């Protein structure tokens with residue numbers, strides 16, 4: 377039922393790092409395409425093409441509700457945001473470029489924080 381103090385402290389460190397990382401993503405100037413769920417009613421093709429929609433507000437909700445059981449599952453959701461963006465947008469479009477920029481930033485920051 378109860379974690380050992382060591383694994384409890386380790387889990388707290390991971391949650392803290394996830395909170396820091398998500399706050400930095402939300403505050404990034406290029407975050408605007410990713411802040412809230414894509415309106416699938418108003419974007420032709422999105423529902424059919426993108427099998428697993430994801431965005432920063434949904435990640436924030438899941439983090440708040442303790443739905444990330446591991447660091448890996450958190451990183452997978454963040455990468456899903458950027459993979460969806462690459463699938464639906466041309467690389468050199470405004471949103472495509474925002475996705476590449478945000479992915480580079482995330483890769484750099486989680487490596488600095490957790491590796």
Ligand SMILES: Oc1ccc2c(c1)N[C@H](O)CC2
Nearest residue numbers: 409414419460461464465471
């Ligand atoms: O021109 C448009 C219009 C709407 C969207 C995109 C591009 N890309 C986003 O990934 C999804 C929403």
